Amino acid sequence: MTPEIEEETTVSARGGVTIPSLVRDQLGIEEGDKLRWHLDDDDDLQIEVVHQREGVFDDIEPIDMGETNAVDAKEEFGIE
Template sequence: MSHEVEDETTINESYSITVPAAIRREAGVEAGDKLRWRVDEEGTISVELVKQHYGAFSRLEPVDIGEPTHAAEDHDLVAGDT
């Protein structure tokens, strides 16, 4: 971030908030990102931006293990189970 930006928002009746545009721009908030909320012993609220990572596995190459697999059927198998 290049400089400090401060803004405020109002909590609506359903306890939803809107992140102000100036804050979104300065922090680089994008759709799919998450906000991690914390409250310390003094009651101070802090918010951390957790960026959504897309394509985390897109660079992985498939590995031939010598037998066919079926993810929908095999996903709960433990190593060694057949």
């Protein structure tokens, strides 16, 4: 079970806030991740973490598949 965390931050003049380190660590928030904001009709705010997947394929070795002819591929597979 996730421990309850209660933190308070201050909004800067430009509207920015710092996410407390306990919250970042608990949710695995890293540089480049995004926050999606949901505000409902009752003014209840929910924040969803959108983890970015940059570099996820960095460790995979490329495979040489030779040249591809786009015209042949379109005719054979109907790729538009």
